[in-house]
Amino acid sequence: MNDRLNVAIVGAGIGGLSAALALGVRGMNVTVFEEAVSPREAGAGISIPPNAVTLLKRAGLCDALEKINTRSQGLSLRTSQGGSVSTPPASVAMQSYQIHRVEFLNMLLNAVKATVKFGHRCIGVNETEIGTRLTFANGAVHDADVVIGADGIHSIVQRQIGLAARPTSEGIVAYRGLAQSQKLSCAAGLRGLNMWTGAGRSMICFPVSQGRLINVVAFVPSSRDMEETWFAPGDINALASEYKGWDAPVQDIIAALDQTFRWGIYDRPPLPYWSSGRVTLLGDAAHPMVPHFGQGAGQAIEDGFALAILLEHARHDEIPSRLRAYQNLRLEHTSRVQAASRQAGRFYRSLGENPSERAEEMREWMSAAAWIFPYDAEEAAAAMLKACASVMVHPRYR
Numbered sequence: 001m002n003d004r005l006n007v008a009i010v011g012a013g014i015g016g017l018s019a020a021l022a023l024g025v026r027g028m029n030v031t032v033f034e035e036a037v038s039p040r041e042a043g044a045g046i047s048i049p050p051n052a053v054t055l056l057k058r059a060g061l062c063d064a065l066e067k068i069n070t071r072s073q074g075l076s077l078r079t080s081q082g083g084s085v086s087t088p089p090a091s092v093a094m095q096s097y098q099i100h101r102v103e104f105l106n107m108l109l110n111a112v113k114a115t116v117k118f119g120h121r122c123i124g125v126n127e128t129e130i131g132t133r134l135t136f137a138n139g140a141v142h143d144a145d146v147v148i149g150a151d152g153i154h155s156i157v158q159r160q161i162g163l164a165a166r167p168t169s170e171g172i173v174a175y176r177g178l179a180q181s182q183k184l185s186c187a188a189g190l191r192g193l194n195m196w197t198g199a200g201r202s203m204i205c206f207p208v209s210q211g212r213l214i215n216v217v218a219f220v221p222s223s224r225d226m227e228e229t230w231f232a233p234g235d236i237n238a239l240a241s242e243y244k245g246w247d248a249p250v251q252d253i254i255a256a257l258d259q260t261f262r263w264g265i266y267d268r269p270p271l272p273y274w275s276s277g278r279v280t281l282l283g284d285a286a287h288p289m290v291p292h293f294g295q296g297a298g299q300a301i302e303d304g305f306a307l308a309i310l311l312e313h314a315r316h317d318e319i320p321s322r323l324r325a326y327q328n329l330r331l332e333h334t335s336r337v338q339a340a341s342r343q344a345g346r347f348y349r350s351l352g353e354n355p356s357e358r359a360e361e362m363r364e365w366m367s368a369a370a371w372i373f374p375y376d377a378e379e380a381a382a383a384m385l386k387a388c389a390s391v392m393v394h395p396r397y398r
């Protein structure tokens, strides 16, 4: 019997490092393996939703988060021509944290009680009589009691447990970039979460790095298949032509970008299972979702914190049933979030330009998904653990 489980995590992205943080706080021995030779998040911003912020703060990151957060000052939604669309007053935008991705990952790296090994590309996961064995492209081998695949949308661990998520193109591409606020005469008006929608397109921007930079994400229709990667360069002129004639700040923001990256947006149905024996998945490896609700990273963070509760004090022989309990809890929840994100995408791709109709449409889908923000993943996992004492596995996923 081992009180201190040895947990191996594949992938040092937001999901992998958040899980390492949560598992470390609960006393497990954690080793994280990352294929990149050094931390390499592409420069861009991310909005961390309140359901994830609560968990990170509870794990002791309150001050660290406040330091890198750029406090949001409301939500402004406009049509392509600048018509103001009224938004829900107690908007979630006020509670989300707007952060530069690199600053966020560095904060997690500094906080984790784990060994993080860069330059380790996982190529194999095998279950042995007593645990699991990971193999890496550099020849290294690592044995652990539990393996967590946090290796993103093209997960190798997902394939190793017999799964293959099937992508369907949404027919849009996301351009992402950062503009320096000092280059923008409209920067003072961009203190919160700003969105423009219309003509099947949308642009979202918010300040990060204490307002020094404006993070930009612009979704445009595309008939071409595009890679899902943070590193594919985009063409600023092509982006500008997509927004020709739009509200002046939209055109000014695009003109202020030094470079842009493009990410093809694909949707995937929920996977049939996440866990097999002593191996499980989290984050994009488990539930890739379209990004229109800003919940991908939020759900990855929830996964890690729920898993930590469910693995804490687990005996070695209990690991498979604890991982199934984790799957049962999280698969259902994240499937609903995936569906809400899909619904949000319809709103952002609309051709509608009438401000009052847009306000009503937004109110409808936001209120239908309001349950996402107050959800407490640790509380839910603790309740699941309690229920597991009598019934370990939900019949639906047996």
Ligand SMILES: Cc1cc2nc3c(=O)[nH]c(=O)nc-3n(C[C@H](O)[C@H](O)[C@H](O)COP(=O)(O)OP(=O)(O)OC[C@H]3O[C@@H](n4cnc5c(N)ncnc54)[C@H](O)[C@@H]3O)c2cc1C
Residues within 6 Å of the ligand: 010, 011, 012, 013, 014, 015, 016, 033, 034, 035, 036, 045, 046, 047, 048, 049, 120, 121, 122, 123, 150, 151, 152, 153, 154, 155, 156, 174, 176, 217, 263, 282, 283, 284, 285, 291, 294, 295, 296, 297, 298, 299, 300
């Ligand atoms: C345009 C866009 C905007 C978004 N905006 C938001 C937002 O505002 N808020 C939000 O919550 N979410 C947002 N998301 C979603 C969010 O970025 C992802 O859901 C989140 O990054 C997933 O984290 P992850 O750790 O699961 O995966 P990843 O971030 O993909 O990390 C996986 C890690 O695993 C490593 N890896 C991969 N394969 C291997 C291997 N074989 N061996 C070892 N390491 C490996 C990778 O190098 C990487 O470091 C957005 C997504 C997009 C596309």
